[in-house]
Amino acid sequence: MSYEPPRPVRGLLLTPEDREAPARTHRLRRLGLGERPEPALDAFAGRLAEHTGAPYAMVNFIDEERQFFAGLRTPGAGPVVLPDGTRPEVGRSMPRDHGFCPHVVVRRKALVLEDVCDYPRFAGNPVVDTYGIRSYLGAPLIDSTGMVLGTVCVADVEPRHWGKAGLETIKATAVELAVGLERLEGSAGA
Template identity: 75%
Template sequence: MRYDPPRPAGRLLLTPEDKEAPARTHRLLQLGLGERPEPALDAFAGHLASLTGAPYAMVNFLGEKGQFFAGLYAPDTGLVMKEDGTRPVMGRFLPRDHGFCPHVVVRHKALVLEDVRDYPRFAGNPVVDEFGIHSYLGAPLIDTTGTVLGTVCVADVSPRPWGRTGLETIKATAADLVVRLEGPGNGGALL
């Protein structure tokens, strides 16, 4: 399978190049993750939403083809109303150039965006216009091999002051989930 890295938009590379995508895809397959929704990860996302008070929470695995939310907490209310009177549906798959998780994965570090519109690099992201996402908090899922499997993240349609408490919470939940994902003997026993 061929992997095409993102192309720069003008002088600013909006979606970072992910040279680790092939290795990550292989590791996710070893662990049996990233190809189907997982009820336990949906529950984990719901718990994360409850912990942070965010209306949306995800456990996101990034592969060569894009992003997959194996864990998703996304109630139908709250997303922006479109001109035709409908609301967008947040599904389980996003292209690689949507959202902020690709930045977390490539950086290997948590990302706090209290108002994404304050950052030119992030303000033009498709999730801002398509879903009305205005704040984001995410942390990488780094396993014992050093592979970043994906992220745990929360989002809101309003700006949010996540603060140090939010950052510590998202990092702690990411670390906890990695232990659960790798399971006894690192065989990928899920929760």
């Protein structure tokens, strides 16, 4: 009889209840965020990917129904090829129960997953099978009202040791971007 490690139980993957979603959705609409790609946020995600060396970087706004990557950087050499030979395309939106950003938003603090397969709650997430994501680092975008608008995050298809430097980088990046988003609101007169 050989030992087989337990497989992730998909039932453990519960997207946390997000009681702030209606207010966040309203705030995002007021700010004009989360409806379309933003070239400045794409550039921001590109700089974050370069700084961390991660193939994926996102500025993600989360409303009641979905996640929207207003800033997105994907691998420059084309989509990742998974072990089964598929090449999944990363789009601008994703259901709320996919990925790890909804957890960051509800927790209101950074999340470091050096190898998502080490955590049964996260190993069964659809992004693991669909996109081959194996590591994640994300921090909440908290505005001056205390509202979590979404996240700034990076992901890789290989396990990664993000370390303290990675955690500090993602947290500082989130603060920097939140301040920039506040300036947008002030200049728009909203």
